[in-house]
Amino acid sequence: MLNINKRSFGLDISDYSIEAVVLEETASGIGVSASGGITLDPGTVERGRIKDGEKLKTALAAVLASVGLNPSEPREWVFGLPESLVFTHVFAIENFNEHEVDKVIAQEIENTVPFRKSDLTYSYKTFADTSAGNKTMAFIAAAPKAEVSEWRAFFETAGVRVKIFDIESLAVFRGMFDKHPDLPVCLVDIGAVTSLVSIFTPLGLTYSYIINAAGKNISYQLASGLDIGFTEAEKLKIEYGLSAGGDHPAAAGIIGNILDKIFKEIKNNIDYFNNEYGFPPVKEIIVTGGTSRLSGFSEYIKTLDLGVDIRVGQPLYESAGIEYIEAIGLAARALKGYWDKTDPSIPVPPPAVKTERPENIKIWLQRTREFIKTARPLITNRRHIAVALGLLSALAGFYVFFDYFLGSVNRAAAPLPPVSESRIEAAIAPEPAAENVASSSREIKIIIKNISSPLNVRQGPGTSFKVVGKANPREEFIVIEEADSWIKISLSGGEEGWVFGEYADKVE
Structure with missing residues (x-):
């Protein structure tokens, strides 16, 4: 019997690094068949925006080569759009009407996302919440069109085919779980710029909150508190973390103070969820992201009294390191259709279409060229030139005359233009x-x-x-x-x- 293995590809690009994973499904199960990563030069990507496309392209080619792939190979990747570019929002829809849901979503975006709706690309999923009187919940994922288009254009120039622009928090969860949890779980991803608090229930992502403190804040505080440069502070953080050592023993205390504030806010969010959302209490906190890999971090979280178990996240497949959790989750989406039922993605705007001249004008220009080519041997003096120009002017006049009247007939038969989005939103x-x-x-x-x-x-x-x-x-x-x-x-x-x-x- 013919046995064909299925493979999927996950690509995670952050301000600091690139990680790629190939998942393979065989008769014995799913596993990581290849993984590779590289540290990016500072300034290549900043806050999710591409700053040096050539450097990024070179680094990406090196990562793909490390997993045995060539960028030109027709592989379809799932890419995790940087979290700093994505807005996620979960809310309850009162008096749910499936015919009105698009309008409700548009209104919600207008009120919660700090961009004009016309400048966004977004999608949503709805699901029933039986924990609180059969409410209908909606999960919106949105991102600015301009930034998404930048990434699409980059991948096109790099020769990489991207199938899905995915959402980081959802991918991180999929990188650790193969299904939604029976009891609420709080996932904390301490990234470069923000820390994302996401609470998953049997319904999927049910609550999210952004804390404006993360890895770079720690480095800035180290630089300020120790009177050193930012680059040196980054190296100090990575080398020693929360372990007292090196020339700056006070560094561990500075890092600990910032983490204390982050986890205090995490606890406030968990308390709010437990009191307001009608689900059983959150059963555990799982921490991921670069900060969770700092030396001494596992020992630090054991000292916290948050009233709930807390641990550092581990990948679903043990053959890959924890730095590949998100890339695993990205690849898992393409391999298992289960996740498409609950997880929205970011729609990719189509490339701008180059405007072409109307067909009738192109035909007229072509005929004019043919006329000039035919008449050229006959034009021998200025008088002939004047006659030729007169004929061309007459042809142009007839063209405008007939185009106007024929066009007016077509315009009269054309349907009225659609109501603008802004007028629709105002009606909501x-x-x-x-x-x-x-x-x-x-x-x-x-x-x-x-x-x-x-x-x-x-x-x-x-x-x-x-x-x-x-x-x-x-x-x-x-x-x-x-x-x-x-x-x-x-x-x-x-x-x-x-x-x-x-x-x-x-x-x-």
Whole structure:
């Protein structure tokens, strides 16, 4: 009997390194058949953006060669789009109507993602949450079109075919688990710029939160506290970590102080999830990312009292090191269709199409060239030239005349243009009438819900008004006015603005 093994390919590119994994499914099961990685030169990739495409292309070719592949081979990779470029958001849809879900998603993006919807590429998944009265939950994943297009163009020039632009937090989970957990698990990925808190339940990713402190913050604090350069601080962190050693024994204390703050915020998020989401309590915390590999980190987390078990993440397949967890999860998506049911991906915008001249103009130009070619032997003096130019002018006049009248017939028969996206969004959350705007007679405060991204603050009570600021999750504001679903708040510096009330709770 013919036995064909299935293979899939995962590619993880961060600010610091590239990791690639080849998974292979055989009759005996799934395993890592090849893995390879390389450390990137500083400045090659910064905050998920390509800064030196040629260096990155050379490094990528070296990694692919290390796993026995050539970039020109027709392999389809799953690529993990850097987390700093991706916005994820999970929320409950009230009174779910499958015919209205696209509009609800558009409104949610408008209120939670700090980019115009027209500048984003996004997808979503919906799933039933039976833990709290059969609610319907939605999981949105979005990224700026420009940045995604940069990566698409890079892979095209590198000759690498990418099948899916995946989401880092989902890939990291898949790199450690082959299915969703029976009880909630908190995954903490301490990256270069941010630390991502993701809580997975039997439904999939159910809660996420970004902490603006991570590996680079540690290096900056080391550089400042020890009065050394950033590059030296990076080397010190990597070489000694939380172990006292080298010429700077105080380094371990500085790193520990930053980690204490990160884990305090992690605990706050777990407490919030346990109290508000209706699931059983989180059973364990799993830490991944470069910081989790620092010397002394495993000993450090044993000293934490978070009320829940905590450990460093390990890859699902032991033949690869922990630095390959995300790449394993990326490859797993292509190998197992199970994950496509719950995990959205980032749609890749198509390349810009070069505008071509209308067909009728091209035909006219071609005929003009043929006329000139035919008439050239007959043109022997200036008088002939004048006659030729006159004939060309007459032909052009007839062309414009007939094109106008024929075009007007076609234009009259053409359908009306579609309603613009901005008008559709405005219809989702209509602006209130003036008489519905009520001023608050006493000081009332609201707190922004614990959403995954800052909330838009607008100039007026509606989506058509300009965004004038951002309101951070869990931040409190004084209420000035209320208008149907919108709340006017006072910002720092004396400015005022409106937020969508569905994303705020009154402070008792």
